[in-house]
Amino acid sequence: FQTAADESKQIDLMVNNAGTLNEYDWEPVVQLNLVACVRGSKLAMKHMSKKNGGRGGRIINTCSDLGLIDFHQLPLYCATKHGVRSFTSSMALHPDKELTGVQFACICPSVTRTDLMRSYNETISMAEDLEAIAIPTSRVAEGFLKLLRMSRMNGAILYIDKLKCEFCKLEYVGLGPVWTPQQ
Numbered sequence: 001f002q003t004a005a006d007e008s009k010q011i012d013l014m015v016n017n018a019g020t021l022n023e024y025d026w027e028p029v030v031q032l033n034l035v036a037c038v039r040g041s042k043l044a045m046k047h048m049s050k051k052n053g054g055r056g057g058r059i060i061n062t063c064s065d066l067g068l069i070d071f072h073q074l075p076l077y078c079a080t081k082h083g084v085r086s087f088t089s090s091m092a093l094h095p096d097k098e099l100t101g102v103q104f105a106c107i108c109p110s111v112t113r114t115d116l117m118r119s120y121n122e123t124i125s126m127a128e129d130l131e132a133i134a135i136p137t138s139r140v141a142e143g144f145l146k147l148l149r150m151s152r153m154n155g156a157i158l159y160i161d162k163l164k165c166e167f168c169k170l171e172y173v174g175l176g177p178v179w180t181p182q183q
């Protein structure tokens with residue numbers, strides 16, 4: 001991050017995308033999926049914040065549909081992605097956001113054809129079924145671009161599957177507003 005900041009002076013967009021899946025050797029998974037996402041977000045936040053002389057920016061975290069639902073085959077992976085989702089939307093709710101100029105959002109793709117999916121396939125005997133429901137990476141890119149095109153994306157949780165690319169509405173019961181997209 002420091003190298004990028006030194007070379008380009010200003011970072012406008014930070015994407016915390018790295019992630020992995022291993023329910024057995026699970027502690028490194030927490031470190032990468034959740035801890036690194038929080039670290040990366042905080043570094044970017046500090047650099048971008050108008051309160052520190054920055055000019056604002058966007059932080060987009062790669063979550064998953066498993067950050068929105070529970071799934072018995074991948075409990076640890078789900079826990080890390082629920083953490084990413086909650087951290088991101090909680091940061092977006094911070095009352096300082098107009099002062100910092102930093103917007104937070106996350107994308108929640110369903111199963112996508114990547115090395116991660118292929119490594120999971122090796123552990124089960126359902127390769128064909130997974131292949132049938134998986135989306136191409138280009139579909140995730142479409143969702144990502146949809147966020148970038150919005151001038152105000154703060155708080156967005158974008159669900160992406162074969163048929164849908166739509167914002168999730170979470171109910172902040174009694175504590176705040178439900179997020180709706182603004183252009």
Ligand SMILES: NC(=O)C1=CN([C@@H]2O[C@H](COP(=O)(O)OP(=O)(O)OC[C@H]3O[C@@H](n4cnc5c(N)ncnc54)[C@H](O)[C@@H]3O)[C@@H](O)[C@H]2O)C=CC1
Nearest residue numbers: 017018019020062063064065109110111112114115116117
């Ligand atoms: N493939 C899928 O079905 C889905 C993936 N995701 C999420 O998308 C993100 C990207 O995953 P994929 O492209 O599918 O997986 P992938 O395994 O194809 O790519 C993971 C990337 O993370 C990087 N990485 C791994 N460990 C790292 C470390 N310790 N430090 C820095 N970089 C590291 C790798 O170099 C690689 O570029 C992850 O956060 C994953 O949880 C979300 C929903 C569905």
Ligand SMILES: CC/C=C\CC(=O)/C=C/C=C\C=C\C=C\[C@@H](O)[C@@H](O)C/C=C\CCC(=O)O
Nearest residue numbers: 064065066073110111116117120126129130133
């Ligand atoms: C699959 C691991 C890759 C990425 C993890 C991720 O971020 C999102 C995963 C989302 C869902 C994973 C579901 C996996 C399901 C499999 O174990 C099978 O149960 C699916 C089998 C058939 C599905 C057919 C259907 O119901 O349409």
